[in-house]
Amino acid sequence: MITRANGFLKQLSGIPDVKQYTYKEMKIATEDFSPANKIGEGGFGSVYKGQLKDGKMAAIKVLSAESKQGVKEFLTEIDVISKIEHENLVKLYGCCVEENQRILVYNYLENNSLAQTLIGGGHSNIQFNWRTRREICIGIACGLAFLHEEVRPHIIHRDIKASNILLDRDLMPKISDFGLAKLIPPNMTHVSTRVAGTIGYLAPEYAIRGQLTRKADIYSFGVLLVEIVSGRCNTKSRLPIDEQYLLERTWQLYERRELVGLIGLLCTQDTPKLRPSMSSVVKMLRGEKAVDDNKITKPGLISDFMDLKVRPLQNTKPGSTMTTASTYNASSGSDSQDNSTLSLETSAAATSTFISTMSSETSAANTTSFTFRTV
Numbered sequence: 001m002i003t004r005a006n007g008f009l010k011q012l013s014g015i016p017d018v019k020q021y022t023y024k025e026m027k028i029a030t031e032d033f034s035p036a037n038k039i040g041e042g043g044f045g046s047v048y049k050g051q052l053k054d055g056k057m058a059a060i061k062v063l064s065a066e067s068k069q070g071v072k073e074f075l076t077e078i079d080v081i082s083k084i085e086h087e088n089l090v091k092l093y094g095c096c097v098e099e100n101q102r103i104l105v106y107n108y109l110e111n112n113s114l115a116q117t118l119i120g121g122g123h124s125n126i127q128f129n130w131r132t133r134r135e136i137c138i139g140i141a142c143g144l145a146f147l148h149e150e151v152r153p154h155i156i157h158r159d160i161k162a163s164n165i166l167l168d169r170d171l172m173p174k175i176s177d178f179g180l181a182k183l184i185p186p187n188m189t190h191v192s193t194r195v196a197g198t199i200g201y202l203a204p205e206y207a208i209r210g211q212l213t214r215k216a217d218i219y220s221f222g223v224l225l226v227e228i229v230s231g232r233c234n235t236k237s238r239l240p241i242d243e244q245y246l247l248e249r250t251w252q253l254y255e256r257r258e259l260v261g262l263i264g265l266l267c268t269q270d271t272p273k274l275r276p277s278m279s280s281v282v283k284m285l286r287g288e289k290a291v292d293d294n295k296i297t298k299p300g301l302i303s304d305f306m307d308l309k310v311r312p313l314q315n316t317k318p319g320s321t322m323t324t325a326s327t328y329n330a331s332s333g334s335d336s337q338d339n340s341t342l343s344l345e346t347s348a349a350a351t352s353t354f355i356s357t358m359s360s361e362t363s364a365a366n367t368t369s370f371t372f373r374t375v
């Protein structure tokens with residue numbers, strides 16, 4: 001009889017160098033998946049902190065057994081991340097497949113995700129000064145440039161967002177969650193695929209036509225960059241209408257010349273070709289390449305293209321990854337407090353790239369769900 005676990009193991013055997021852990025070891029490491037060790041919850045299951053037999057601390061991601069969606073993502077994650085290594089990518093130690101259990105084991109990163117710290121509403125003691133933010137942006141950009149330009153075949157991550165950027169002890173950023181990643185076959189500039197990702201970070205041309213290029217990741221990176229600079233998440237439905245959408249707000253400030261040199265806006269331009277490559281972004285962030293902010297064109301906004309129908313939430317976790325072709329559940333994320341927002345007056349050390357005049361706002365978490373039809 002072919003069991004589900006056997007099927008997995010067969011597929012896994014095609015992926016060399018993946019360490020396999022026993023379920024018993026996972027249970028011991030997490031003290032029987034004790035709620036006290038639970039450090040997070042994602043779209044596909046729970047994440048626990050645990051100590052492995054060799055003494056290493058690990059983040060143990062248990063994919064929920066009933067999540068059919070997770071099967072493909074589980075194998076993709078292992079396939080993609082086990083073959084590459086970079087200081088700005090999370091490290092996969094191995095996995096566990098027993099009966100219907102599917103578990104991923106990563107190196108444990110002490111300082112949580114950007115979503116829970118900088119952007120997540122004041123539960124963190126970390127001081128995100130400009131130098132730190134700049135280093136974080138550069139680190140993420142280097143990780144993405146590696147995926148886009150150095151790895152062969154090139155990899156498109158497809159779900160760049162604040163909750164997928166984890167911070168180690170020294171606040172070095174690590175890109176995580178490769179479950180949606182796509183390999184771009186040589187000589188191809190794009191692949192056509194069902195749309196997956198997280199609303200608020202999705203490039204309009206990808207959301208609408210499903211044509212995926214590296215520029216879709218660059219768009220998401222641009223949104224994230226603006227979030228890091230401003231210290232708030234991309235959508236806050238509790239604010240006055242003209243302040244709800246971070247990218248729109250940023251564009252307004254830019255048009256009024258209250259904002260200069262924002263690389264986030266360069267990366268989110270409506271025309272994908274105009275968005276710079278990630279290696280150019282790294283150079284701009286490091287000050288090795290000028291940012292020509294006279295040529296920045298309006299960001300692509302899904303709301304400009306789509307017929308958005310707002311309906312009440314049905315069991316949706318804020319900011320979760322969506323993989324459905326036509327229905328997206330979206331939210332403003334956990335935006336209860338924005339005490340980390342920096343203003344022009346308080347940021348003397350900022351480079352021109354990071355100058356922002358956004359003000360600090362407070363808003364309670366709010367969740368809405370969108371259904372949209374392609375036009």
Ligand SMILES: Nc1ncnc2c1ncn2[C@@H]1O[C@H](COP(=O)(O)OP(=O)(O)OP(=O)(O)O)[C@@H](O)[C@H]1O
Pocket residue numbers: 039040041042043044045046047059061090106107108109110112113115116159163164166176177319320321
């Ligand atoms: N290697 C790790 N070290 C420390 N914490 C981690 C690690 N991996 C995940 N986490 C924590 O677990 C949380 C959930 O992670 P997960 O990747 O499952 O979901 P997500 O990215 O938040 O959401 P989604 O699955 O919808 O994309 C993260 O936000 C983070 O706080």
